[in-house]
Amino acid sequence: MDKDELVEYFRTQVRQDPEVPSAVAAIRTLLEFLKRDQTGETILGLRENLTQTIRRLEEADSSVAVSSGGELFLRFISLTSLEHPDLSQCKKVMVERGELFLKKISLSRSKVAKLCHTFIKDGAKILTHSSSRVVLKVLESAAADKKRFTVYVTESQPDSAGRQMADKLQNLNIPVTVVLDAAVGYIMEKVDLVIVGAEGVVESGGIINKIGTYQLAVCSKAHNKPFYVVAESFKFVRLYPLNQQDVPERFKYKADTLKAVEDLAEEHPMIDYTPPSLITLLFTDLGVLTPSAVSDELIKLYL
């Protein structure tokens, strides 16, 4: 399976099912590659092929989620190969376990929604940022639980993703208002809690998310409002940024921008980093975690 076929398969996955998280689509693509790969004779060779494939996928979609999905898959290969040193046996087990893993993580959004919706009380005013499918699922389950609440969504330029979120919420009959990104400070005194999604959760317990999230977090801290993050566990990534500049450039901009533009200093970054001190709680399919618990999870997996 050559590299272009791979990228095509990935893009088809995303096109066919717009609800699928990009990390899951990446893992499915890698699993498909594993099934079809005939060239590898050793596990080391397999790993090298996979690393190159992941790099190719990252060139197609530069989001943090694809990177975390890819690293998780590599780790998965390493752990399985430790138990079964024989390649063909190893491959069989890997494919089985891969399918099982995919099945489990398809349930993660519902698990997160189940945990989080109890924190939304009747009459709550919620502020969210840009468009997140996990946040949508959480609000959907809260609405299904017959809770009454109103939502404010930031418009989230430059792609106005917030408006799409507002449309989806209106379809669920939830009262929603779109606010300007600049109006976050203005609206903060009215809201009761802030819920955002995350593209990646870093080792320190902070998150990487659409640009504007950091601003939102600082404002909510200043007003003493709880700032909740909802994210599935496959978004945990092995980065430890200390400030905004530490986030690698390959995540900050869209894949096409990275290829086309020479001087990135002129471009607007698409994501920012929110430090763990501003986050109250993280809702993941592994449970309700405090930011300090996130690094524990990553250590358990990677070390």
Next chain:
Amino acid sequence: MPGADKEADLTERIEAFLADLKRGGCGTGPIRGSGETARETTALLRKVTAQARWSSAGDLMEIIRKEGRRMTAAQPSETTVGNMVLRVLKIIREEYARSRGSSEETDQQESLHKLLTSGGLSDENFRQHYVHLKANVIEAINELLTELEGTTDNIAMQALEHIHSNEVIMTVGRSRTVEAFLKDAARKRKFHVIVAECAPFCQGHEMATNLSKASIETTVIADAAIFAVMSRVNKVIIGTQTVLANGGLRAVNGTHTVALAARHHSTPLIVCAPMFKLSPQVVITTVVRNRIILSKVNVHCPVFDYVPPELITLFISNIGGNAPSYIYRLMSELYHPEDHDL
């Protein structure tokens, strides 16, 4: 028939306990301390294990869960009852896994590692029957009871590390744990204690009397004076009703005031709480008692305060000192995640 008699006796004991719980919630605070409640609950659960009819671990867990739900419904604000039920459920799971001879139960929590490496969706339904399971579970519950009996002493033993000579310590209301803690330090050190009286039940007065009987210099202050006096205080040591999963507290009303005043003056806030007070809840519902003192005025009197984890410096429990950010880890060792909602 002796069997039926024992069962009647058991139900009677449970009913008496439930009635006690219901009564204990109103008036001037609980009739019994939470330590006693924890011990009684565990002893009752041991009786249930010994006398109820069950053939597999799954049945026993169902019975315990049912009793647990009844007990927590009797007095929802007394979280130690629920905590002990969860401890016993975890004990049953562990003993069951040990009987099966599986070693993979060392990490029962969901984790990324487990997601990647586990062979199949675990549908553990606890249906297998093991002969020695009953004896093992009862022995483990006995160990738990021994641990419960020693908690106050274990906490008090750590007092000398934290209290130094000529220090001024502030505390709020009445906590048996803090009382034992201070009395233990007083055997070797001389220090001064300021007790906030904690209106309207004014349990601080009783605390001050007990402390002064142990020859500790004590001063009682009104709640309104907490901020004013805080600048002279070296440490604040408080007890709590419950420790929440995020490291926050659910403590007697007035504690949040003390915590904020301590944060303002950068005074360390130490919480003495035994492990059985650790609850997997994060959300709390306020408990309110209404007292009508004049005919047309309604007095709103919340019984508990929520103290966020950022205001707390250290937790001293029977297993040592811990930071609030570590509480989630301790919780995962004590309770199993599937039992969190009884």
